[in-house]
Structure formats: C-alpha cells, structure tokens
Amino acid sequence: MTAKIIDGKEISAKIRKELEQEVSALTEAGIKPGLAVILVGNNQASRTYVTSKQKSCKAIGMKSLLIELPEDVEEQILLNKIAELNSQNDIHGILVQLPLPPHISEEKVIETISPSKDVDGFHPVNIGKMMTGQDTFLPCTPFGVMQMLKHEQIAVAGKHAVIVGRSNIVGKPAGQLLLNENATVTYCHSKTPDLATFTKKADILVAAVGRAKMITADYIKDGAVVIDVGMNRDENGKLCGDVDFEQAAPKAGFITPVPGGVGPMTITMLLYNTVKSAKNVLNNRN
Numbered sequence: 001m002t003a004k005i006i007d008g009k010e011i012s013a014k015i016r017k018e019l020e021q022e023v024s025a026l027t028e029a030g031i032k033p034g035l036a037v038i039l040v041g042n043n044q045a046s047r048t049y050v051t052s053k054q055k056s057c058k059a060i061g062m063k064s065l066l067i068e069l070p071e072d073v074e075e076q077i078l079l080n081k082i083a084e085l086n087s088q089n090d091i092h093g094i095l096v097q098l099p100l101p102p103h104i105s106e107e108k109v110i111e112t113i114s115p116s117k118d119v120d121g122f123h124p125v126n127i128g129k130m131m132t133g134q135d136t137f138l139p140c141t142p143f144g145v146m147q148m149l150k151h152e153q154i155a156v157a158g159k160h161a162v163i164v165g166r167s168n169i170v171g172k173p174a175g176q177l178l179l180n181e182n183a184t185v186t187y188c189h190s191k192t193p194d195l196a197t198f199t200k201k202a203d204i205l206v207a208a209v210g211r212a213k214m215i216t217a218d219y220i221k222d223g224a225v226v227i228d229v230g231m232n233r234d235e236n237g238k239l240c241g242d243v244d245f246e247q248a249a250p251k252a253g254f255i256t257p258v259p260g261g262v263g264p265m266t267i268t269m270l271l272y273n274t275v276k277s278a279k280n281v282l283n284n285r286n
C-alpha cells in the first residue's frame, strides 16, 4: 500500500476561505474579529510562529495585535496585561505563546485568560467542557487533526486510535476528541514498555512525542492512518516530524507530512476559534 498524503495546506486554504467570508460579515456587523498574541522573550522559533499567526489573521481580514514583553517581565505585569485584554471589546481571542520563562507560572497565566477568549482551548473550564462533549473552544492542534480526518472522510467510530504522547495541549486532548467521536483510544508515553506492540495495533496513529523520526516502519500497521504532530529538526537542521515519512508512507493508508500537515491546520483552527468567539459576541448582542 502507498499512503495518500493528507495535505494540511490545501484543507487549511479551504477552511480559511470560508472563514474569510464570515470575517467579512462580522466586520460589516461591527464586530471585526481580533486576536491578541502575547510573546514573552526573544526565542527565535516562537517569534517565527507568532509572525505566521499574525500574517494568517491579516490575510483573512482579522485584526491582529502583538504584545511583546521582555524575557524577565514580572509575572504580575503579564497577568495584568491579560486582564486588560479580557475587558477589551475589540479582542476576541487571547493567545500567550508557550513555553514561558521558568519564573512565570503557565498555569496561572492560562487561568487568567477569560474562558470566553481562550482560543487555544487551554483553560480548565474549556478542557472540562471538551471532556463532557459541550460546545467550546477546542485545542487547535487536535481540532485540526479531527478536521483532517473529516475532510478525508476517514471514519473514526469503532476504530482503534493510539496516541503517542500525553501533553495537555496535544496528546491528551487528541485522545479525548477521538473518544468523543467513538474511537477506542489507547494512550502511550515515555513509560510505555515495548511501544511498537501498541502502535502496530492502531488504525489511527497519532504521533506527538517530539522525537525526530522515531516512528519507523515497524511501528505501523498496514493501511493505518498516520498523523504526525511532531515539529523537530533532523541532523541537517531540516524540519521533520516524529514519523520517519520515507519509511512510513509506503506502509500507511493515509499520512500527514511535516511541514505542510498538522502545522498549518493548527493555525487555521486558531483563526476558526477567534471567529467563533466574535460570533458569540454577536449572538449575545442580538
């Protein structure tokens, strides 16, 4: 079997086109969707991602506000800034770029963001709603993965999904969203012995570990759907995923590339959530 490549850029383009129309209608109604991104410090990778998020906002007519704070900013200054954005009518989404410097509590930061503006879907209130299947902002990366499956008309119900990685922002919510769609879900992580015996049983394999090309051919069942959430650099400094694409592609049924797979979908769902937030404001006004 040779895998069909799931093109995250193409699916993103389609969704962003629909969003652009909604942004235009909202703007006409006096509610131009606005995203505020807070960047602490001067990490080059973070800066690149943030720039990309801003460009994507502007490309579909949204307002984008960048707030830069120095690496050594006091935690309270950051929390005050979030509180200010919480009360600002022209801002519908607030994203604090992670990771944060060690002297700042990510937990406190996330809990300070109003759940109604938490377009990352990281606030415990929104995570609770996701777990109980209520309408809320879903975490952008797992949400993007679900959109990719939907776009390819890959059935989830009854499938065995195996998640490798249990981070709060990717692994755990990815498993939860698949469970919400009636998959049977297995979580694997760094303490799982003999990982391949689990992953080889996966109809849908989600790799979210952060180790370059660790998922080789012998981890994959023939015809499996392989979703690569990894963002790593290989020995030549080239961007690569957690999956060894060259090895996996001939074996899988579907596979997502890196770059051009889950990454662009993450940004698309961030835009989606921000538009959703602006729509909520409109609906509450009417």
Ligand SMILES: Nc1nc(=O)c2c([nH]1)NC[C@@H]1CN(c3ccc(C(=O)N[C@@H](CCC(=O)O)C(=O)O)cc3)C=[N+]21
Residues within 6 Å of the ligand: 048, 049, 052, 095, 096, 097, 098, 099, 120, 140, 231, 239, 258, 259, 260, 261, 262, 263, 264, 265, 266, 267
């Ligand atoms: N509060 C918060 N929310 C986030 O959503 C968040 C974050 N913090 N911190 C960092 C991670 C990382 N992340 C990426 C999003 C898109 C690409 C992306 O579009 N990647 C392109 C390639 C980009 C390149 O060439 O470097 C692709 O896969 O094709 C990558 C990484 C969001 N993050």
